[in-house]
Amino acid sequence: MVSPIDPTSAAFLLAENRSMPMHVGGLQLFEKPEGAGRDYARQMYEAMRDVEEIAPLFIKRPHRSLSTAGQLVWVEDEQFDIEHHVRHSALPQPGRVRELLELAGRLHSTRLAWERPLWEAHVIEGLHDGRVALYTKTHHALVDGISAMRLLQGVLSTDPDRRDMPAPWDARTRRPRSGDADKGSRSGGGLSEIPTAAFRSALGIASEAAGMPGALVRTLNRGVRNETSSISLYAPRTIFNRTITGSRRFAAQDWPIERLRAIGKATGTTINDVVLAMCSGAVRTYLEELDALPDTPLVAMVPVGLRAKESGTASTDGGNAIGAVMCQLGTHLADPADRLEGIHRSMKEGKEALSSMTPTQIMAMSALGQAPAIVAPILRMQGIVRPPYNLIISNVPGPRTTHYWNGAKMVGTYPLSIPINGMALNITCTSYDGNMGFGLIGCRRTVPRLQRLLVHLDDEVAALEKAAGV
Template identity: 50%
Template sequence: MALMPFTDSMFLLVESREHPMHVGGLQLFRKPDGAGPDYLRGLREDLIKNEDIPQLFRRHPARPVNTLGYVAWAQDENVDLDYHFRHSALPQPGRVRELLELTSRWHSTLLDRHRPLWEIHLVEGLRDGRFAMYSKIHHALLDGVAALRHLQSTLSDDPDDHDCPPPWGTPRPPRAKSAGGTGSLLRTARSSVEQLAGVAPAALKLAKEAFREHTLTLPMQAPKTMFNIPIGGARRFAAQSWPLSRVREIASATSTSRNDVVLAMCAGALRDYLIEQRALPDAPLVAMVPVSMRGKSDGTATGNQIGAVLANLATDKKDPAARLSTIHHSMREAKRIFKELTPIQALLLSGINVAQLGVSTVPGVVSNTRPPFNLVISNVPGPRKQMYWNGAHLDGIYPASVLLDGQALNITLTSNGDNLDFGITGCRRSVPHLQRLLLHLDTALAELEHAVK
């Protein structure tokens, strides 16, 4: 058994039927030229022969320790690949609508803790001839950034490469060199203590920026909305792609970042959706924007290394250009402060932004307090060029994320070659007509283009 980091243990502790704690993703592929009717069955049969399963995909929680919960990982030496890698078919007429409905159901169900915490579904039956793959893995094993990096490691930029590994077959990342000896352990401990000692001054700096300079968005400034209520366990999932070039052109014309434009696009869509629902608050919505704390050299590292900043979405402003300007200023100031902190300080102070979520399952907390923020909007870097999986052309990568009490909506997107692929996850009971957000995203992008001409 291996000891479990505290963050991983917490993801298992807070999970319930109403709050599945897995991240997922839907990928769309075009079959290689000449693929026959048995292509997918043959592909699955070939892949399932690969029993070189890395440690990550063998993990499941060891027996909990009384009130301490889960504190260690156990290893499954005989992984049942027939259970974890499943072959499914869509009901007719095989539209993307049926695929998204099926994805919504899969994303609503809990993973079996007696088995390694992942599932993959290979899906045929789309009437346009494409096939899909839905995968999910527990957040205790991988965060969203690590999950996407893992996916990319199974892809190839060569359409003639038919030796791509299965999703569970990626070679293990190289082991970190052992520091060895008490001296190095003491150095590590001393470094951590020194960084922790800097948390209080860093917190004072944040307070000064927030209250004297009025430059930072802090928790509990968000208005109460229809998204900030207790949720049920059923999910809805919607997905769509937009050309990256459209976002890039707006960013260039306004001297803002592409992520600023994406946030403005989401802000416009949320404003229109809430107006449609007669539920737009007077105060601007606040988004929590995850930022990766990994270095580029970290590869497909496991675990969770995510920080958090808060962004003013300016949904109280009617003018799209004014919304973008406010969002740009809000994100610029948050990132400036973030860069002045050490990694451990940034992680700990990020915890301030999300601390209230830790007690969101306590009865009455969500209903009787202001939310720390209104929703999560996450932009995860993806492949920069056209990718293939065993000769199949990757058309789309649509992330599906975690929801919590008080957080009934999540928007996660990733870059994919020349496109931005959006995945929207919502509580089925609390967010009606979730697919309408896709229409509003398209409208918001067009309005931004018109505003900056």
């Protein structure tokens, strides 16, 4: 069966090269069920491998040829080999979290081959405390971080006694409703996720197109005035904004959400503001140690979910939209309270700027703001032109309560995202069961001693608590 690849997914495929694999990943930690034997990891692997029917999303691969007129299409892999995709690995002694993160970084460094469906899963044993890890990676042409989290949640249960949960790639995880066939194969939750009604109404399209010039003028004006919007014109050059290699280093750690919430409550800011302030302070200290801190504030690209402004003639229903805000991180400020206040103000201004637009306009302005990050590497202009932003910081919501996979308690989940040429560091957070899990992924050569950022993040939480008086 042949199906077209949408332009966004095709862009992720075509942008990929050896130095810039375009897959997203996740690392989950599980405690064995009570009474589980020493071979539990093997049993877990076999349960995930021995699937009767694979979901359509996981058996298609990209293809183009003369018969497709050179266009990229999805085709079903007629030689699908589950043992290539689901693997069983073990850590070297002493089996610390350090060895686990090192393995995850190496696995995340390799490209997914086009001649097979674009995903892998590794059941990993050998942690000294007996926990079992699951590392998965899926090409961004298939899913983004939010979609990947939804796939994971779909096979977890709040019932520790339940034993019928399938693997994420099992066809039982998704039985399409009428008219919803293969909807899951499209990237959801990314910058292209806007209500489908926007494309169904000719009147709505005309209305939004008519408003596009005004949205563009407002966005450009804010960028020129160095105010927060979808476009940044004042990001400084940093060590993060260089050509990268394909090798990755990964670091991860949890912080209690209650600590972050207390800081936000005491300062009148949001948890996301506090997360950004943690990253701001950590990056500031990290760059200071390397004598590489710019005098002007770093800028982070922050994906945000918005409820678009409704319009009487617009084609949308004012549903959820995903946009990008270029947040000023205040890294030029020494006081953590001042950085948090500046970040809160920047994010508030950015959301207000996007809230005046329809979802289609949000998508267009966000894409325009990110265009330099894509064009500069293609034209080999990194270091010549000013970067549109310095790093990516995103926050993906996860389950709020304890979840299990066939009795195995999930005790941690950490995202691995995508560094790109000119953007060597990506910080993604996932909330789960009262904790905020940070996943830091960076080019192993461009971002030296990446693990130091975890120490600085922890120090910054304490500094923010002291500044907030909590």
